Amino acid sequence: MSDAMIVLLVLASGTFVLKSAGPVLLGARRLPTSVQSVVDLLPAALLASLAIVSTLGDGRNMTIDARVVGIVVAAIALWRRAPFVLVIIAASGATATARFVM
């Protein structure tokens, strides 16, 4: 069996457990308020770190490149209440242009 297949099988099993644990074990029961308040805020931390690390990160290095131009344009588009697809197109276009010019 290839390494890729071994990783696939174990990763898929582990992911199945991670994804279904909440709905299967918890159901419609409510979490204590203190826990719920933490859970409400978790996505903000995760999404913010994913956005910035995927913009600047390059393995263990940080790089400032054309992606920064794109993410700034995305922020402006979001601030102007542009629809999601337009945000993605504007960001990609800005990154492509910056990369071409730089």
Add this chain to the structure above:
Amino acid sequence: MAISVTVAVAPFGIVFGAAASTAGLSGWEAVGYSVFVFGGSSQFAAVEILSDGGAVAAALVAGLLLNVRSLAFGVIMAPALTGPRWKRAVMSQVMIDESTAVGTASDDLASRRYGYLAGGVGVFVVWNLTTIAGFWLFSGAGDLIEDLGLDVAGPAAFLALLWPRLADRRQLVVAIAGALIAVGLVPFAAPGIPILASMSAVLLARAVGPLQPSAPNEQVEGAA
């Protein structure tokens, strides 16, 4: 919104298919990742590490760590995903950033469930079709992806998902703290760890001031 997030994953799916091809995976393995792991960052991390000659264990740990947030998403979505246990388990398999974001954008439980499933199933279909397309048609398209600026689509999508939360001051504080923690750790920690560590921003915010549960989560009473 469900359609928007669905369209937005297409470029990533193509890139993943191309990356899997470059890494020497078979077509079945590439699609296997997209069907059974179904988590973009997790799949990318695992395949990239294998491609670089990394250990099986390293690829596994990185892949799993990047899916731990599905656990948190599951807790968030649980009240809306009711039914027999097997049904809850099946619905949980589309527990990803996009489906959770679409689901939590609604206030009542029925809309949350519908949004979650529409977003999740839509992304699942597009993700797998574009994985196949990327694998067969665009292998070695790394340059094309960069020429079109599509490598910024991921970061921009994460920012767009985050944006509506920033109107709330507590969410804003947590987002900024999380981003700073993650950026600070990138040079020192293995890929994936900074993202996980950013979750400590919530505890940090809690130390600074009291956290009140936000209003939309008060509507659980209608749940059967």
